[in-house]
Amino acid sequence: MALWDRIKDSANTMQTQLNAKKNDLKSGAFRDASMAMCALVAAADGSIDPSERQRVASLIATNEVLKNFAADDLQTRFNDYCSKLTADFDFGKVSVLQTIGKTGKKPVEARAVIQIGIVIGGADGNFDKTEQGIVREACYAVGIAPSEFDL
Template sequence: MALWNKLRDSTQNMQTQLMAKKNDLKSGAFRDASMAMCALVAAADGSVDPSERQRTASLIATNEVLQNFPADDLQRRFNDYLAKLTTDFDFGKVSILQDIGKAKKKPAEARAVIQIGIIIGGADGNFDDAEKAVVREACHAVGLSPTEFDL
């Protein structure tokens, strides 16, 4: 139970940090990297079941920071990234990490993308090893140390 409380507190803290930067997080690179991160975390174990897809889509639609962008556009991009991963996970992951890496130019956006990945990963109360591993890879793609995020 203590681990769940720590994860919940951590994700709530990250969401608060994101909200403080909401007005700075409006670029296309941030939008694309965020949707790529959401898809990568959702498919971290190599597959995406319908309930996982729906839960992630719901989180995207209700995340206040992501409301800077049209919901249907975010949904389309999320689904496009998921399609890449479900067609060929390894090849899709390389492509998606490149898109996430585009946020590297703006450190605030890069951190926000990683925080969104952690929030999505922890939404079900279980930020599992596969999800942590893909978020660590995303950290490297944007030039941030995973230790900054306790990964």
């Protein structure tokens, strides 16, 4: 199986698992951590170009699990996290990882946030090493072994 197909299958599997837990994923901490994760993956290489920002925003708007929240609220939070990361990537990353880390007390939410990162990273069929590294850091922030997600 080609690498492209494995990445696509992995992202689809993660999304299916997320959909199964949709009713458990309604807290503000999950909402905030999910948007932080989306921004972090979008900025994995240290910058966010407008087309990448639009692609991630589109994925957020169509994600079944994230439909638990108002789309305009998600968009605002995503944009705020993107702004933090583009203003000063290293400092913004610390802040964003702290937000993600708040879900560590609830393993279902923590795993879901990591899965969202993988879904967003793999949506273009190229979950590259930089994106994998960012999601790996998020795993440490929530107290989950990256190996659980083959990272």
